[in-house]
Amino acid sequence: MAYNDPNEYYRRNRNETRSYFIDFLLQIIPKKEMSTYNVAELGVGNGANMFLLANYTRFCHGFEASDEACKDIQRQIDIHPHREKLKIENVRLPHRLNNPVRYDILIYGFMGYLLSDDELEKQKSYSLEVLNGTGSYIYIFDFISREKKSRTEEGVSKRTLQFWLEHFSELDLLNFQLFDDCRDNKLIDDLTVVNTNLTSDDNRWMFAALFRKMDKR
Numbered sequence: 001m002a003y004n005d006p007n008e009y010y011r012r013n014r015n016e017t018r019s020y021f022i023d024f025l026l027q028i029i030p031k032k033e034m035s036t037y038n039v040a041e042l043g044v045g046n047g048a049n050m051f052l053l054a055n056y057t058r059f060c061h062g063f064e065a066s067d068e069a070c071k072d073i074q075r076q077i078d079i080h081p082h083r084e085k086l087k088i089e090n091v092r093l094p095h096r097l098n099n100p101v102r103y104d105i106l107i108y109g110f111m112g113y114l115l116s117d118d119e120l121e122k123q124k125s126y127s128l129e130v131l132n133g134t135g136s137y138i139y140i141f142d143f144i145s146r147e148k149k150s151r152t153e154e155g156v157s158k159r160t161l162q163f164w165l166e167h168f169s170e171l172d173l174l175n176f177q178l179f180d181d182c183r184d185n186k187l188i189d190d191l192t193v194v195n196t197n198l199t200s201d202d203n204r205w206m207f208a209a210l211f212r213k214m215d216k217r
């Protein structure tokens, strides 16, 4: 399976619905606040998350390596009622997000696992450049491993919570939730219920974490 070919990923998953993790974010951030936010998602896939977010945010910007995905998303944007606040850019991360917009929330949605530690580090410096000051957020959802980091031959990295805490050490962890397989586990359909029924096998564990930029100290 070509994990590093974005077009292949897109062809396999073009019909996926939006991720649960976006619903979770919408539950955490009050709607009035959200309506003032510029949001960007890194690695948008078919754009389902960003199209949902556009209903709640001031501006929603997607960055994606698959040119096929970007073309399809652009076609949808062109006829979308919220087209003024939607934008898609075809880039391969790590990438400097150099436009005049500053973001209140940057989303790493099942994106981190596709980047190496070095790429992730580079992207973090680019991401921090475009965050909109104190109080803005990085929201990440990804695979998680309990004890040690791993990287498969296909280039899939699973990292520990400790890794992410250190990686985003400039930020403060505001909210963390562990999930047991976001597609099949009925328990997490109700996101207000903490999933206490996690399997002992963390192979399919996933997490969502909301980090907030702190005051300079």
Ligand SMILES: C[S@@+](CC[C@H](N)C(=O)[O-])C[C@H]1O[C@@H](n2cnc3c(N)ncnc32)[C@H](O)[C@@H]1O
Binding pocket: 005, 006, 007, 009, 010, 018, 019, 041, 042, 043, 044, 045, 046, 049, 063, 064, 065, 066, 069, 091, 092, 093, 094, 108, 109, 110, 111, 114
């Ligand atoms: C697992 S999908 C996640 C899609 C969406 N964020 C979600 O939560 O459903 C990862 C996406 O990142 C894209 N991608 C992979 N490597 C990338 C890179 N280096 N730069 C930008 N996008 C990348 C893939 O094409 C794919 O659309």
